[in-house]
Amino acid sequence: MAMKIMRAEQFGITREVEYGSPEQNEAVREIVEAVRNEGDAALLRYTELHDKVSLDAASLRVGDAEIEAAYDRVEPEFVAAIREAAANIRSFHEKQKRTSWMDLQPDGSLLGQIVRPLRRVGVYVPGGKAAYPSSVLMNVIPAQVAGVPEIVMVTPPATGGTEGIDPYILVAAAEAGVREMYRVGGAQAVAALAYGTATIAPVDKICGPGNIYVALAKRAVFGVVDIDSIAGPSEIVVLADETADPVYVAADLLSQAEHDEMASAVLVTPSETLARAVADEVERQLQALPREPIARRSIDSYGAALLVDSLAEGIDVVNRMAPEHLEVLTADPLSLLARIENAGAIFLGPHSSEPVGDYFAGPNHILPTNGTARFSSPVTVDDFLKKSSLIYYSKEALLANGEKIMTLARREGLEGHARAIAVRLEREGAGGSGGAGR
Template identity: 85%
Template sequence: MRIMRAEQFGLKREVEYGSPEQNEVVRTIVEAVRTEGDAALLKYTEQHDRVKLDAASLRVTQQEIEAAYAKVDAAFLTAIREAAVNIRAFHEKQMRVSWMDLQPDGTLLGQILRPLKRVGVYVPGGKAAYPSSVLMNVIPAQVAGVPEIVMVTPPATGGKEGIDPYILVAAAESGVKEMYRVGGAQAIAALAFGTATIAPVDKICGPGNIYVALAKRAVFGAVDIDSIAGPSEIVVLADDTADASYVAADLLSQAEHDEMSSAILITPSTKLAEAVAAEVERQLATLPREAIARSSVDNYGAALLVDSLKDGIDVVNQLAPEHLEVLTADPMSLLGLIQNAGAIFLGPYSSEPVGDYFAGPNHIIPTNGTARFSSPVNVDDFLKKSSLIYYSKEALMANGDKIITLARHEGLEGHARAIEIRLEKERGIQ
């Protein structure tokens, strides 16, 4: 792990827009699925996933789900159920309600909250299968009241055996009733535009590879999306009180996700930086995903030296990391200074995986510096809001001329006349 002054480190990562070739592949797939439906869906599934299906076999059957339960161990089932309870309890606290405000003049203003009708959840395969991400997407939507939640996942997340049984069980435990064995850009297009087999959705959530990300960008507008997820990130802000083995382990917990993941230590202590660098090397040697984690650490990892913790927080706020751990003598005293971070973990026992799996807050968090303006997945992501206006005669008579003034200032005479005709009639002007 490199050790350097913070000012020597490039704080900005390039946003991933994909190569021209990747974008062209995605455009071709999305348009084909939009116009050809299931035929294109099956063609690209065979071409990219090496799995030949027909339309009748796209949907996961109840028998497959029951068989998946027989393949998962009891400890996993207990853990996933307890995690689901925690996640649900946390997100239930986010729920807001519709409201109305009756004015003295009889005007009624308000906001009506309604859940989206149908949401699609993408669960990736690739380097690993993530049952925990199923819970983090599905449960907030359920809490919001979404009546239809559909899951898509590549047909071979479990290798030759088909879909990973742990994904199927996690989905079933979350309450998903509709699941399809399809992935990649073709799955995103199917969710967005619909096919004879898969009905279209209102919103698509869930991470995926670059082709999934580009497909989500391509269909945005036809449907809503959660975000364009980038590689995972962790920043640890630490002082001399931090345990170097804890810091190294937490950095590697994110580095093992992907070669492009970012794992950064920020500290005023040269001694800690050197100890963590040595500990990272020691722990890498026995990490099963060593090659991935090492590439991440070598290319996107560093121990950044600062003059003080306050300077370190300035760097944190510039990075706006997905995950931030604060391992200092008094982490709570620094909380008010942290402006940009997707999730904040305070103290030596709040290791990032606590949030990934079990505590309750959502682990789908803004990446690539977007924590400057966006938030983790939450219940609001699955609610739509309608403004309510019941204007009384008294209010219109009192304010109509002001509305006319504003409309005519913008050159919109039709707007002005829509108000004027009412005022003239009520005032007896012929």
């Protein structure tokens, strides 16, 4: 089966969010409660049960020697590339930093917004094949740029009796600046980060991807701590005209399709010639791709080349789909940019292949999926900041505005609110003592 070619209006995919089975939810609830109540003991018990690794509390933390040893187990090119990627990511995210500000009013009042980093953040890194060093950078560096003083990583020990952690993950975490790492995963790790144990101090926010148990555990502890959004399968839309190279388009579509059978890779084009050429190229390139079975199933189920009458109609289709990644491979991509309303990341022109953003350029690769780019954003430094409002009202301001505040409070039936103002107007108003609240 080759990639489908169809009119855009014939295409529709509905992918529901995974909320887990009742049994999975119950299992997670049990683990979270056990860790909340029993701490390290439950953490070690579930690690033995699910990861088949027997640890004691003292060996939960990854030691400095193990981190150093990891550097000897990875290629120097990897270290060099991850270092350069980290520098680019840091540089891009530095530009997102915000500062506290004040607004000084003529009546002597002062209003403001205080911006502070979260105090402690936990980053979950999945084990096995789903452990991506690049995702470690993308979660840790924005937190670090925000100024979060404590960033802690948790990741499951390799299953089956070894305590080891993928050295590439350890190197990426160390390069990103993480010093506190624990070999623990699953719902038990999420519970430990939320509630704390004797060994692992609780955090204010948990981020990072994981399997369904990790996702359900994050949902369960939301409110006790903040969590990041739960990512769906990866998506790419390529908006292209007849000037695009079908070899590039096909390669970029496949770079998403190889992620996951549920991934979606879609071409939107007014050129039927391009659509046919891309479909042929996808088939040709698929045959030599190591992850061909995954990519093929993704292309068969969720892939398509969608024909539109014009690039303007193509933009409408893109905005309705609100893709995680959008590539614009047209003669003049800049002319379309202002009309693109919904996309997690936008890649312009033939040299901006999506992996450029996945690994290296600097912007975050953790992006809104499943059409949520309509209202959600890439991970940014803002996700690790919190704000407080600041109100310093002068006596002059209070005397000038007190009656209006009381009018509004009484209109809402909140006399106590009005009286908090009234007691001050009585003491400090025309007939009052004029003292500064003593």
